[in-house]
Amino acid sequence: MGEILTAAQMRAKEKSIMDSGAASGLELMERAGRGVVDAAIHAIGDLTSCNHHAVVLCGPGNNGGDGFVIARTLSEMGWTVEVFFWGKAEALSGDARHMHDLWTAIGEIRPMTAEAAGQGVCPTFLFDAMFGIGISRPIPIDCARAFETVTKRQTEDGMKRCFVVAVDCPSGLDVDSGEVLVPILEEDADDEAVMAYFPETVRPRLLPLHTDLCVTFHALKMGHCLTEVSDLAPAVVDIGLDADAVGQVPIPAGGPTVQVPPPELPTKAWVRAVTAIGAGGHKYDRGHALILGGGPGKGGAARMAARAALRVGAGLVTLAVPPEAVAENAAQLNAIMLSEVLDAKALATMLEDDRLSAICVGPGLGVGQRTRDLVLTALRMTAEDGRRVILDADALGSFADTPEDLFKACHDGVTITPHEGEFARLFPDLGQRVRRSDPSKPALGKVDAALRAAERLGATVLLKGEATVLADHRGASAIHSALYDRKAPWLGTAGAGDVLAGLIAGLSAAQMAQISHAIDLAAVAAWLHVECARSFGPGLIAEDLPEQLPKVFRDLGF
Numbered sequence: 411m412g413e414i415l416t417a418a419q420m421r422a423k424e425k426s427i428m429d430s431g432a433a434s435g436l437e438l439m440e441r442a443g444r445g446v447v448d449a450a451i452h453a454i455g456d457l458t459s460c461n462h463h464a465v466v467l468c469g470p471g472n473n474g475g476d477g478f479v480i481a482r483t484l485s486e487m488g489w490t491v492e493v494f495f496w497g498k499a500e501a502l503s504g505d506a507r508h509m510h511d512l513w514t515a516i517g518e519i520r521p522m523t524a525e526a527a528g529q530g531v532c533p534t535f536l537f538d539a540m541f542g543i544g545i546s547r548p549i550p551i552d553c554a555r556a557f558e559t560v561t562k563r564q565t566e567d568g569m570k571r572c573f574v575v576a577v578d579c580p581s582g583l584d585v586d587s588g589e590v591l592v593p594i595l596e597e598d599a600d601d602e603a604v605m606a607y608f609p610e611t612v613r614p615r616l617l618p619l620h621t622d623l624c625v626t627f628h629a630l631k632m633g634h635c636l637t638e639v640s641d642l643a644p645a646v647v648d649i650g651l652d653a654d655a656v657g658q659v660p661i662p663a664g665g666p667t668v669q670v671p672p673p674e675l676p677t678k679a680w681v682r683a684v685t686a687i688g689a690g691g692h693k694y695d696r697g698h699a700l701i702l703g704g705g706p707g708k709g710g711a712a713r714m715a716a717r718a719a720l721r722v723g724a725g726l727v728t729l730a731v732p733p734e735a736v737a738e739n740a741a742q743l744n745a746i747m748l749s750e751v752l753d754a755k756a757l758a759t760m761l762e763d764d765r766l767s768a769i770c771v772g773p774g775l776g777v778g779q780r781t782r783d784l785v786l787t788a789l790r791m792t793a794e795d796g797r798r799v800i801l802d803a804d805a806l807g808s809f810a811d812t813p814e815d816l817f818k819a820c821h822d823g824v825t826i827t828p829h830e831g832e833f834a835r836l837f838p839d840l841g842q843r844v845r846r847s848d849p850s851k852p853a854l855g856k857v858d859a860a861l862r863a864a865e866r867l868g869a870t871v872l873l874k875g876e877a878t879v880l881a882d883h884r885g886a887s888a889i890h891s892a893l894y895d896r897k898a899p900w901l902g903t904a905g906a907g908d909v910l911a912g913l914i915a916g917l918s919a920a921q922m923a924q925i926s927h928a929i930d931l932a933a934v935a936a937w938l939h940v941e942c943a944r945s946f947g948p949g950l951i952a953e954d955l956p957e958q959l960p961k962v963f964r965d966l967g968f
């Protein structure tokens with residue numbers, strides 16, 4: 411299951427299978443609820459020391475319908491189940507209403523208030539079935555408060571708290587953007603602040619619902635990959651929506667096609683491509699990466715990029731620096747070659763040599779006119795010949811005031827690698843909407859923002875972060891999330907971004923037939939980057955990253 415779906419795509423899949431008659435909505439809901447119970451019990455493993463007591467919070471839509479199935483399933487297994495409901499039975503959809511009625515035939519339903527939810531023993535499980543993929547605004551404050559009070563129930567010895575299982579997603583997660591729509595819970599928050607949708611400055615006061623395990627259906631949704639929604643990696647339950655059963659489900663217009671690069675993309679095929687290119691051949695078969703470096707005392711970033719490019723597989727790497735920085739770099743480099751490049755004119759002459767197969771511009775270069783000229787020259791000299799250009803850091807910062815100049819010069823061989831701040835400076839209209847600042851407008855989400863930016867540039871965008879989003883001008887997109895069991899928070903260290911740019915440059919230079927699109931090269935680089943960080947562990951500094959590559963390749967079986 412390499413695909414990641416939007417809410418609309420999931421709805422289309424469900425509709426398609428229901429229309430085909432292969433399964434009814436009720437059957438899907440039954441499988442969903444039972445699948446959640448199985449996944450929750452599986453996650454705990456040994457239940458012998460747990461009470462068989464669960465609380466289920468049900469909302470007004472089909473997510474609540476799943477909750478009623480969960481309650482009935484556990485009750486059939488002999489569990490004591492408390493159900494709290496936020497909504498009106500008569501307003502439930504047909505399927506959810508049916509599940510509600512099946513539950514009320516055997517159990518009780520109480521209104522969802524903090525007072526009621528706070529009473530009683532600490533349950534083994536709390537199921538959050540309040541809101542799923544249908545959420546459109548912050549969840550009602552009563553729901554958030556009820557949730558909080560259940561989680562505060564204590565065992566007699568005060569040693570345990572309940573295990574929180576989110577049904578489909580933690581309530582309040584916008585599954586397309588990964589944004590959390592949860593109201594402020596502090597007692598002193600005035601109503602206006604609770605109901606308004608908040609400027610960035612008060613966001614940190616929003617309290618997401620803490621979740622141990624999220625159980626979703628059929629496939630991960632984008633939000634699961636953009637935001638760490640639970641402590642454990644989300645579990646995906648098969649509810650019988652496989653493409654084989656329903657035929658190819660058309661992606662709704664405007665919906666992005668999102669793929670998960672890891673671990674599917676970095677298969678042995680590409681590792682073989684990276685590590686075996688030129689085996690027994692000539693170093694020129696593996697390409698020649700040119701990295702532009704900064705002035706005296708500013709050379710570290712480009713040197714790290716160069717080292718990453720060489721380690722990842724480029725046959726040759728040249729660092730080109732201003733004349734006054736040659737001595738400093740000469741003292742630091744061995745396998746990496748050194749050239750002098752005075753200005754844009756000198757770069758143009760250098761790039762007449764078409765053996766230079768990829769160019770990385772940005773790390774440590776400084777923001778200003780010289781960098782702008784170098785970028786525009788690199789773009790002009792490569793516009794027609796298929797050579798790849800990677801623009802990072804100062805190459806992007808230098809166009810903050812004149813982004814149009816960059817957009818005009820970019821071509822389909824270009825990959826830009828901004829972090830969120832650099833992205834927002836280049837694309838202010840998109841950057842502001844990566845998160846919702848206006849209650850009336852949905853958040854654009856990083857994937858949509860990156861897609862629009864890529865279209866504007868006619869190039870590939872790698873938007874950095876814990877969840878790295880990739881998009882290209884053809885409309886392809888991917889998320890590479892360093893979340894859950896691929897977490898590597900120590901990767902947030904000075905210079906790590908320069909190494910990533912170097913990895914992309916090195917892979918691009920090698921011109922592997924197996925990986926022809928820039929977005930795939932960037933995805934492989936992002937995957938290797940995190941893999942190197944995980945392989946090294948805490949204490950990592952950026953210089954360590956390229957040095958881990960041989961081990962990462964070896965661990966992959968080479």
Ligand SMILES: NC(=O)C1=CN([C@@H]2O[C@H](COP(=O)(O)OP(=O)(O)OC[C@H]3O[C@@H](n4cnc5c(N)ncnc54)[C@H](O)[C@@H]3O)[C@@H](O)[C@H]2O)[C@@H](O)CC1
Binds near residue numbers: 473474
């Ligand atoms: N047959 C199906 O369609 C299936 C649906 N499934 C479940 O159904 C869920 C989607 O169901 P729905 O589309 O009904 O959506 P939800 O159950 O996520 O919630 C939508 C309901 O909440 C209301 N609402 C949204 N935001 C609100 C807010 N901030 N405050 C108050 N009310 C709000 C809506 O008006 C609507 O009544 C999935 O997440 C999944 O859990 C699964 O059972 C699989 C099968």
Ligand SMILES: [K+]
Binds near residue numbers: 473581
């Ligand atoms: K939920």
